Amino acid sequence: MRILGIETSCDETSAAVVQETGDAAKPWTIRSNVIASQVPIHREWGGVVPELASRQHIRDICGVVERALDEAATSLGDLGAIAVTQGPGLVGSLLIGVSFAKAMAAASGLPLVAVHHLAGHIESLVLQNGEMPLPAVVLVVSGGHTSLYLVEQPGRYRLLSRTRDDAAGEAYDKVAKLLGLGYPGGPVIDRLAQRGDDRAVQLPTTRLTHADRNAPELKGDLDFSFSGLKTAVLRYVRSHPPSGGGSGFSPREIADVAASFQRIVVTVLIERLFDAARRYEAKSVGIAGGVSANSRLRAELQARGAARELPTFLPSLQLSTDNAAMIAAAGLRQFRAGVTAPLDINADASLRL
Numbered sequence: 001m002r003i004l005g006i007e008t009s010c011d012e013t014s015a016a017v018v019q020e021t022g023d024a025a026k027p028w029t030i031r032s033n034v035i036a037s038q039v040p041i042h043r044e045w046g047g048v049v050p051e052l053a054s055r056q057h058i059r060d061i062c063g064v065v066e067r068a069l070d071e072a073a074t075s076l077g078d079l080g081a082i083a084v085t086q087g088p089g090l091v092g093s094l095l096i097g098v099s100f101a102k103a104m105a106a107a108s109g110l111p112l113v114a115v116h117h118l119a120g121h122i123e124s125l126v127l128q129n130g131e132m133p134l135p136a137v138v139l140v141v142s143g144g145h146t147s148l149y150l151v152e153q154p155g156r157y158r159l160l161s162r163t164r165d166d167a168a169g170e171a172y173d174k175v176a177k178l179l180g181l182g183y184p185g186g187p188v189i190d191r192l193a194q195r196g197d198d199r200a201v202q203l204p205t206t207r208l209t210h211a212d213r214n215a216p217e218l219k220g221d222l223d224f225s226f227s228g229l230k231t232a233v234l235r236y237v238r239s240h241p242p243s244g245g246g247s248g249f250s251p252r253e254i255a256d257v258a259a260s261f262q263r264i265v266v267t268v269l270i271e272r273l274f275d276a277a278r279r280y281e282a283k284s285v286g287i288a289g290g291v292s293a294n295s296r297l298r299a300e301l302q303a304r305g306a307a308r309e310l311p312t313f314l315p316s317l318q319l320s321t322d323n324a325a326m327i328a329a330a331g332l333r334q335f336r337a338g339v340t341a342p343l344d345i346n347a348d349a350s351l352r353l
């Protein structure tokens with residue numbers, strides 16, 4: 001069976017066709033995965049502007065879906081279902097994909113599958129590499145999320161912990177902004193950090209030891225927090241005048257801040273992931289979401305996994321940031337479990353997994 005996936009939760013308009021392989025170990029293959037990025041539009045503003053994002057989704061969605069079907073040599077009659085991201089995300093953006101998918105399902109008579117965006121990121125690991133040995137602990141780390149999930153059975157995701165404040169990708173973007181490096185910050189800091197001294201700047205790590213009063217299911221010690229780190233970078237930048245005495249930091253100084261910041265973020269993410277893996281006796285670990293494109297994070301995951309003899313899973317770079325192929329994959333998983341959505345579903349900006 002083939003499924004059409006549609007993703008519009010933030011600033012990428014994406015559509016994809018994913019097909020079942022019949023091989024239980026590697027269940028899905030990508031026939032097409034078209035992504036229209038809005039980065040050039042939002043760069044001018046230093047971050048995603050929700051109103052501009054939803055308007056651009058409207059302009060792009062028809063062409064993106066047509067191209068995805070075209071590249072997959074697939075007509076509506078070849079599809080078994082339509083999967084769409086229902087949430088979480090920007091509500092105006094989500095609405096475009098959800099409305100489009102509902103209209104297509106109504107017109108074609110195809111079943112509709114409503115997918116949680118983070119289920120998509122988790123299934124990107126399976127789409128890329130095949131099924132993970134379970135139980136697995138997966139870190140979803142992006143511009144909007146930093147959460148650890150335990151996957152005990154295929155398609156069942158249990159939240160273990162999450163960030164109490166900023167997401168890791170958000171911290172990357174904010175630190176890049178205060179260093180004057182542009183948007184999105186993750187790839188730029190990643191590149192500059194490779195030339196910097198990661199011990200040059202002393203920055204704090206945060207370890208939470210108490211439960212969240214507003215969310216008692218979050219016990220504390222596996223949770224994340226990045227706002228203190230971001231503030232520490234801000235303080236450092238304000239209290240250390242550039243060495244040349246001029247108005248700007250030298251490339252060397254910026255590379256040192258980038259490397260020091262990246263060392264802390266990656267260390268925290270890897271430590272928590274492997275702490276959780278030990279606690280829940282995981283048979284594999286994975287990292288998904290935009291920040292999983294980070295070169296140091298990828299290298300440290302693989303090194304730590306090899307040292308512990310624990311299989312590690314990563315998406316390809318294209319599947320790490322937002323895309324519809326991962327939504328199609330999660331949609332196939334749900335469809336095969338018998339879960340479809342009625343045509344009166346709505347976009348849900350804070351949908352729970």
Ligand code: KG4
Nearest residue numbers: 142143144169184186290291293294321322
């Ligand atoms: O998953 P994604 O495309 O969108 C969300 O759902 O948020 O993730 C985007 C985030 C941005 O914050 C971006 O700065 C970050 O992923 N990112 C990176 C890298 N590439 C993208 N962060 C660190 N290193 C990278 N190489």
Ligand code: ZN
Nearest residue numbers: 142289290322
């Ligand atoms: Zn995402």
